[in-house]
Amino acid sequence: MNYEQSVREQTEKLQAAGHATILAIESSCDETAAAIVRDGREVVSSVISSQIPLHAMYGGVVPEIASRKHVESVDPVVDECLKKADMTLADVDAIAVTYGPGLVGALLIGVSAAKALAYAAGKPLIPVNHIEGHVSANYIAHKDLEPPFVCLVASGGHSHIVRVDDYGVYTLLGQTMDDAAGEAFDKAARVLGLPYPGGPLLDKLSREGNLHALKLPHVQTPGRYDYSFSGLKTALINTVHKLRQNGQDVPAADIAASFQHAAVELLSDKAVLAAKESGAKIVTLAGGVASNSGLRNTMNDKCQKAGIRLMMPPPVLCTDNAAMIGSAAFYRLMRGEIAGLDLNATPSLRLV
Numbered sequence: 001m002n003y004e005q006s007v008r009e010q011t012e013k014l015q016a017a018g019h020a021t022i023l024a025i026e027s028s029c030d031e032t033a034a035a036i037v038r039d040g041r042e043v044v045s046s047v048i049s050s051q052i053p054l055h056a057m058y059g060g061v062v063p064e065i066a067s068r069k070h071v072e073s074v075d076p077v078v079d080e081c082l083k084k085a086d087m088t089l090a091d092v093d094a095i096a097v098t099y100g101p102g103l104v105g106a107l108l109i110g111v112s113a114a115k116a117l118a119y120a121a122g123k124p125l126i127p128v129n130h131i132e133g134h135v136s137a138n139y140i141a142h143k144d145l146e147p148p149f150v151c152l153v154a155s156g157g158h159s160h161i162v163r164v165d166d167y168g169v170y171t172l173l174g175q176t177m178d179d180a181a182g183e184a185f186d187k188a189a190r191v192l193g194l195p196y197p198g199g200p201l202l203d204k205l206s207r208e209g210n211l212h213a214l215k216l217p218h219v220q221t222p223g224r225y226d227y228s229f230s231g232l233k234t235a236l237i238n239t240v241h242k243l244r245q246n247g248q249d250v251p252a253a254d255i256a257a258s259f260q261h262a263a264v265e266l267l268s269d270k271a272v273l274a275a276k277e278s279g280a281k282i283v284t285l286a287g288g289v290a291s292n293s294g295l296r297n298t299m300n301d302k303c304q305k306a307g308i309r310l311m312m313p314p315p316v317l318c319t320d321n322a323a324m325i326g327s328a329a330f331y332r333l334m335r336g337e338i339a340g341l342d343l344n345a346t347p348s349l350r351l352v
């Protein structure tokens with residue numbers, strides 16, 4: 001029996017059984033990660049190798065350097081993940097991989113590794129959208145979570161409000177018109193002299209500052225649930241430059257706190273409005289910015305007031321990891337969505 005026939009049969013058996021243990025690989029940006037996830041909800045093992053120190057000296061991710069590092073890391077990360085789970089390739093039912101969106105060179109390393117493993121082990125290959133992975137981190141954190149719900153995806157490259165109608169069925173309610181939330185946090189942090197990626201450091205610094213110290217613009221967008229962060233970012237950059245030009249002190253903590261407050265108000269106002277107006281009973285958070293302390297607290301308060309249940313993954317499942325890819329992959333596998341060995345990276349893959 002050839003590979004295609006064999007994996008089709010295996011997939012049908014797994015669908016009928018409703019169970020699968022999946023080895024997932026993530027390499028879309030600057031983390032090489034592997035995880036083994038059972039039935040979309042239980043993380044058996046997870047390994048994340050971050051490249052942050054490598055890119056910090058350039059102030060951002062250098063795609064070519066990221067690709068080279070993924071080449072070095074992917075095999076050891078997969079080996080470590082299997083070892084931690086006390087498993088071999090023969091013990092997993094399928095191989096999953098992020099095939100977009102992300103950096104093309106970085107994605108290709110994960111896709112090539114996953115294809116090689118799937119073929120060598122004769123297992124089905126499951127293609128996963130990275131943003132669907134971020135949303136699915138919530139299934140791991142909250143075993144009782146089922147669609148429908150609304151999810152605010154705030155990551156390094158995306159700011160979406162999506163309605164999850166069913167597993168794998170998404171309706172885009174709103175999105176950013178310009179910068180992503182994480183990108184805005186990183187750029188604001190950079191102006192304050194914080195190293196890449198500045199989001200988490202700005203979050204930390206803002207705890208020591210006065211969030212009303214700086215008056216930042218309340219951004220208007222044509223779409224009711226759409227975001228815009230570039231005006232906020234420019235206002236902050238101009239403020240800092242003016243202070244420096246006038247030889248005045250830059251109160252970094254106050255500026256960080258004011259920026260975070262403005263960004264969090266914007267993110268949370270629209271997400272809660274979208275949830276209320278679409279009749280959602282549950283709101284979830286996803287993506288790296290979902291680990292922001294201000295966003296988590298504010299969403300908690302606003303959802304409580306609106307009578308909406310808020311669920312969010314722990315910070316380690318908000319930033320890039322492969323466990324979330326393994327979770328999304330399970331539901332894809334159950335729908336029979338497997339890829340052929342001609343799977344390619346799709347850098348600008350959309351969720352909807």
Ligand SMILES: Nc1ncnc2c1ncn2[C@@H]1O[C@H](COP(=O)(O)OP(=O)(O)OP(=O)(O)O)[C@@H](O)[C@H]1O
Pocket residue numbers: 028029101102130134154155156157158181182183185186197198199200201203287288289290291292293318319320
């Ligand atoms: N506590 C925090 N506060 C604000 N931003 C944060 C925090 N922690 C992480 N971030 C931001 O989250 C982003 C990283 O998130 P993530 O890993 O989801 O992004 P990405 O994978 O680069 O982008 P995408 O998922 O859109 O492809 C960075 O911009 C980082 O600064």
Ligand SMILES: [Mg+2]
Pocket residue numbers: 130134155156287288319320
């Ligand atoms: Mg991400």
